[in-house]
Amino acid sequence: MDILNKNIQYLKGVGPKKASRxxxxxxxxxxxxxxxxxxxxxDRSIFKSLRDGVRDEKITLKVEIIGQxxxxxxxxxxxxxxxxxxxxxxxxxxxYFNQDYLKDRFKIGDIYIVNxxxxxxxxxxxxxxxxxxxxxxxxxxxLIVPIxxxxxxxxxxxxxxxxxxxxxxxxxxxxxxxxxxxxxKHNLMSIQEALMNIHFPKSIDYMKKARNRLAYEELxxxxxGLSIIKNKTINNNNGxxxxxxxxxxxxxxxxxxxxxxxxxxxxxxxxxxxxxxxxMNRLIQGDVGxxxxxxxxxxxxxxxxxxxxxxxxxxxxxxxxxxxxxLTSLLDKYDxxxxxxxxxxxxxxxxEIQSDLKAGKIxxxxxxxxxxxxxxxxxxxxxxxxxxxxxxxxxxxxxxSQKGENPDxxxxxxxxxxxxxxxxxxxxxxxxxxxxxxxxxxxxxxxxVDKNMKERIYKFIEKQVSFGRQAYIVCPLIEESESMDLNSxxxxxxxxxxxxxxxxxxxxxxxxxxxxxxxxxMERFNKNDIQVLVSTTVIEVGVNVANANLMVVFNAERxxxxxxxxxxGRVGRGEYQSYCILINENMNSISRERMRILQSSSxxxxxxxxxxxxxxxxxxxxxxxxxxxxxxxANLFTxxxxxxxxxxxxxxxxxxxxxxxxxxxKGLISKINEMFDxxxxxxDY
Numbered sequence: 001m002d003i004l005n006k007n008i009q010y011l012k013g014v015g016p017k018k019a020s021r022x023x024x025x026x027x028x029x030x031x032x033x034x035x036x037x038x039x040x041x042x043d044r045s046i047f048k049s050l051r052d053g054v055r056d057e058k059i060t061l062k063v064e065i066i067g068q069x070x071x072x073x074x075x076x077x078x079x080x081x082x083x084x085x086x087x088x089x090x091x092x093x094x095x096y097f098n099q100d101y102l103k104d105r106f107k108i109g110d111i112y113i114v115n116x117x118x119x120x121x122x123x124x125x126x127x128x129x130x131x132x133x134x135x136x137x138x139x140x141x142x143l144i145v146p147i148x149x150x151x152x153x154x155x156x157x158x159x160x161x162x163x164x165x166x167x168x169x170x171x172x173x174x175x176x177x178x179x180x181x182x183x184x185k186h187n188l189m190s191i192q193e194a195l196m197n198i199h200f201p202k203s204i205d206y207m208k209k210a211r212n213r214l215a216y217e218e219l220x221x222x223x224x225g226l227s228i229i230k231n232k233t234i235n236n237n238n239g240x241x242x243x244x245x246x247x248x249x250x251x252x253x254x255x256x257x258x259x260x261x262x263x264x265x266x267x268x269x270x271x272x273x274x275x276x277x278x279x280m281n282r283l284i285q286g287d288v289g290x291x292x293x294x295x296x297x298x299x300x301x302x303x304x305x306x307x308x309x310x311x312x313x314x315x316x317x318x319x320x321x322x323x324x325x326x327l328t329s330l331l332d333k334y335d336x337x338x339x340x341x342x343x344x345x346x347x348x349x350x351x352e353i354q355s356d357l358k359a360g361k362i363x364x365x366x367x368x369x370x371x372x373x374x375x376x377x378x379x380x381x382x383x384x385x386x387x388x389x390x391x392x393x394x395x396x397x398x399x400x401s402q403k404g405e406n407p408d409x410x411x412x413x414x415x416x417x418x419x420x421x422x423x424x425x426x427x428x429x430x431x432x433x434x435x436x437x438x439x440x441x442x443x444x445x446x447x448x449v450d451k452n453m454k455e456r457i458y459k460f461i462e463k464q465v466s467f468g469r470q471a472y473i474v475c476p477l478i479e480e481s482e483s484m485d486l487n488s489x490x491x492x493x494x495x496x497x498x499x500x501x502x503x504x505x506x507x508x509x510x511x512x513x514x515x516x517x518x519x520x521x522m523e524r525f526n527k528n529d530i531q532v533l534v535s536t537t538v539i540e541v542g543v544n545v546a547n548a549n550l551m552v553v554f555n556a557e558r559x560x561x562x563x564x565x566x567x568x569g570r571v572g573r574g575e576y577q578s579y580c581i582l583i584n585e586n587m588n589s590i591s592r593e594r595m596r597i598l599q600s601s602s603x604x605x606x607x608x609x610x611x612x613x614x615x616x617x618x619x620x621x622x623x624x625x626x627x628x629x630x631x632x633x634a635n636l637f638t639x640x641x642x643x644x645x646x647x648x649x650x651x652x653x654x655x656x657x658x659x660x661x662x663x664x665x666k667g668l669i670s671k672i673n674e675m676f677d678x679x680x681x682x683x684d685y
Contacts, residue, residue, distance in 0.1 A: 003173050004031035013162065024151045030170050033163065034195055037214070037633050038146035041207060044115045045143050049089035050125055053118035060115045060141060061127070063087050063094075069103045085112075092125030094132070110134075113141040144201045163199050171195060177667030178217050182649065189213045198633075212642065215634040217671075219643050222631070223650035224660075225672045229398075239279030239406050240382055242306045251301050255294070255330070262436035263291050269432050270299050273408065274383075280408035286434030287604035288569025289441060292412045293326055295434065296385045299410060300327075304336050304363045308382025308407075312366045313400055317342045317515050318522050319387065322544055324366040331364075341367035341376070344516050372399040380404070386411045414566065414604075435605070443602060444572040446580045448556070448595030457552055457581055458500055464550050465504055465531045469576060471550035473534045474567055476558040478510045487554040493534040501532060509535040537563065539570055546574030556582035557591045561611035565604055 007028060009019035019028070027033050044060045053059050067084035070093075074080065083094040083106045094114065096102055106112070116130025131140045148159045176183075176191040183190070189197070194213040201207030248271075252259060259267070266284060273280035286292040300310035312327075314320040324340040331338060339353050339362045350370075356362050360379030365371065381404025401409050411429065449457070461471050473496075477488040493508040507530035509521045518538070524530045526545055533539070533548075537559075551571045556564060564582065572578035584595050597610050636643065653665060660669050 004029065004034075004170065006030045008033055008162075011162065012165070018154070018158070021151055021153045025149065025154075030166060031174070034166055034170065034174065035632055036148065036159070036163070037198055039149050040147040041201070041204075042145045042147060043204065044141050044145055045203075047113075047142070050087045050092055051089040053120075053125065055118060055120055057118060058115060059118045059127070060113065061087050062111065062113050062135065065106045065108055065110045065112070066091070067108065069106065071100065071103060090125060092127060094130055095119075095126045095128050097129065099129075115141045144204065144207065146199055167196060167199060175667065177671050178220075179664040179667065181664060182220075186216065186645070188216065191217075211633060214632075215639050216642050216646055218631055218634045218675075219639065219646035220649055221668065221671050221675050222634075223643075223647045224653065224668060225676045227650050227654055228672070238277050239408055240274075240308065241277040242274040242302060242308075242382070242408075244275060245302060245305050247305045248298065248302045251334075252298060257438070259294065260291065260434075260436045260438055262434045263295055266295055266432040266434055267298055269430075270295070270410065271302070273430070274299070274302060279406045280410070281429050282410050282432055283429040284410060284412045284432045284434065286412070286414060287437070288414050288566060289437055289573065290414075290434040291438055292414065292434060293323060293387075296387070296410060296412060297327055297330060300364050300383055300385065301331070301334075301336070303383040303408075306382065308380050309357075309360070309362065309378050309404075310364045310383040310385070311371055311378070311381060311400060311403070312364070312385040312387060313371045314366070314368060314387045316538075317344060317368055317519055320366050320368050321519070323387065327364060327366060336363045337361065338364040338366065341365055341370045342515075343368060343370055344519070372403070376403065378403050381407045383408045383410070414569070442572060442577055444551075444568055444578045444580050446568065446582065446599045446602075448582045448584050448592075448599055451583055451585050454583070457583070458496075460579075460581075461501065461532060461550060461552070462504070464579075468528075468547070469550065470525065470528060470530075470545065470548040471532045471552065472539060472548060472567075472570055473532060473552045474539070474554065475534065475536060476555045478512060478536055489534050489536050492554065496532065496534065505529060505531045507533045509533055509538055511536055511538045537567065539567075544573055545570075547576075549574065549576040549578040551578075551580045552583065553581070554583050556584045556595065557586040561594055561597060562604070562608045564598055565602075565607045568598070568602075 007019065008014050008022055008030060009016055011030075014022075022028070022033070025036065027036055042058070044058075047060050047062060050059075050061060063085040064087070065083060066086050070082040070084075072080045072082075077098075079098055079100050081096040081099060081103055083096075083102075085092060085094060094106075094116070111134070112132045113135055114127060114130040114132040116127040119126040119128050133140050135142075146160065146163075148156060150156065150159075171192050174191055174195065178188070178191070182188070188194075189209055191213070194210040197206040197210035198214060201210065252267075270280070270282060273282060284292055284295060286295075296312060300312065303310040312320075312323055314323055320340060320342055324338060327338045339356070341350065341353050345353075353362065353365070354375055354377070357365060358377045358379055365376075365378075370376070384400045384404070384407050386400060386409075401407055461473075464471060473492065475487045475489040475492055478490060489508060489510050493506060496504075497506040507521050507525060509518060509525075513521070521530070521533070525533050525548075528547060549571050551568055553559065553564060553567055559567070568580040571580065580598075582595055582598065584591055594610075597607060601607055634642065653660070653668075656662075657665050660666065
């Protein structure tokens with residue numbers, strides 16, 4: 001196995017510079033490159049005749065060169081090279097732009113196989129910028145070509161060539177860790193055959209079978225890992241049995257607002273869990289603005305009046321501060337001490353909090369990752385809540401609960417997932433859904449426009465600010481990029497501040513700022529010292545400024561639907577009519593359909609389903625979004641059938657061999673631990 005961990009820097013043709021580029025694609029070892037799955041394929045294996053050409057579609061031909069090249073230079077910095085050819089059905093030209101060096105490559109009478117885009121210029125047949133090779137070479141044409149995700153400084157040819165060499169040299173060293181009985185049961189390819197055909201498939205059918213094998217193995221490991229976590233929790237952890245407390249129902253009655261029916265149902269589920277002796281592991285899903293936070297506060301109140309401490313962890317200081325303020329405003333009249341623990345506190349204050357927490361003088365602790373540091377010790381932790389849990393890994397989620405003796409666990413997310421999928425994915429959690437918004441919340445008016453409307457948008461911003469309101473403007477990039485023609489937050493901020501919205505107070509917020517600077521900017525925006533905040537998606541989660549009623553998103557086509565829905569949820573939190581304007585600079589049919597969905601629906605669950613349908617999971621279900629291991633092959637939406645088979649197999653395996661001790665199953669352990677961050681100690685019974 002050590003040979004597979006060899007750093008690719010030491011492979012022929014790589015070196016330190018190219019290795020650093022591969023690192024941007026999360027590839028450092030031979031094994032990681034072998035498992036770098038193509039994102040798509042181009043089928044150049046089917047040969048056609050020139051007469052079958054369809055304008056703007058690629059075609060594969062066998063051609064004979066029949067004349068000398070023609071080279072034209074119609075203007076500065078442009079050259080057009082034409083190579084006359086014929087095939088079995090007609091005549092045409094191979095056409096290359098600014099590639100004069102090819103003029104001597106083609107000799108009259110030479111036979112080539114070519115693949116390029118077909119074009120018709122009058123009566124002239126053209127193959128535009130084709131790739132070409134002599135028959136029999138089968139490296140670029142006459143086969144199914146993998147298309148890989150790239151990064152600056154790496155070409156498809158770089159990856160193709162290196163993967164091809166690695167398959168020849170290292171493929172036999174890849175161990176097949178999937179039990180033979182499963183390979184036979186599902187008639188799966190061996191791992192070697194699957195990797196060969198995922199990179200260089202013999203046919204489309206072979207590629208599908210290879211993908212099936214790899215997706216099944218990946219989903220089986222995912223299901224095994226999640227089931228082991230759940231079984232470990234259930235088997236080992238008798239939880240705290242909280243008593244019924246009348247003070248809790250009195251607290252709910254005395255709230256300054258009435259809870260929705262959906263919130264009360266979820267609280268009933270939580271109380272049932274808390275009042276039995278099993279450890280609660282519950283996921284609360286709720287759309288933007290559905291009121292998950294108050295459900296968490298009531299649950300923590302129950303923990304405290306029962307004689308226990310509670311903790312709430314949020315992914316950012318801004319969100320932690322917001323929760324802390326909500327808690328203190330509602331608990332001020334009760335004898336309950338809340339504290340905030342975040343990285344930016346002074347060392348003296350941190351030590352004071354840690355000391356009081358350990359002594360049991362603090363009832364509720366709110367904070368960021370700072371809560372899971374080793375020196376944070378609770379006296380009697382009864383309940384942990386992880387907010388926006390998709391920002392935390394599985395390991396972080398469990399680290400907080402390990403601060404007590406089997407405390408009850410709630411995790412919350414505002415990223416809705418279709419329930420059937422959530423039940424499979426979060427196999428280690430029970431699920432509650434808050435599917436109702438509090439009364440009186442106005443619908444956010446959503447408009448999708450093209451970039452020609454920018455001037456009208458700026459006037460609309462000025463109008464809303466003149467009424468006393470505030471606006472967010474979100475960009476996909478922090479800084480200008482040479483490789484992408486996208487709006488950057490810094491560039492737009494400078495333009496608006498210095499040229500277009502000079503009379504308004506403009507602020508800038510992005511992820512590379514120091515936490516203290518971010519908090520200061522948000523505090524100024526909260527106080528209306530900043531009227532227009534130009535930002536990246538750092539404001540996607542949790543920021544709550546009731547006076548802000550306008551969200552403008554530049555390059556909306558660059559964001560997922562679920563993410564756009566989250567951004568839209570930053571407005572509409574006060575009494576004023578709110579607006580979301582999506583500037584869509586890609587007008588293809590899928591992009592238009594995505595904008596139409598957002599304009600027509602405010603249902604986060606419906607939107608998330610459509611997001612999955614239209615673009616696949618991508619990062620939607622990656623580590624960033626849901627704390628789950630990043631999947632390299634499987635698609636959790638389109639591979640639902642494989643996922644169900646994998647789940648059934650996982651349950652069967654663990655029922656018969658809960659510790660994976662059987663010789664057949666031992667190979668699964670290393671893959672599961674590797675998938676779950678290599679450090680989770682899942683199997684440490």
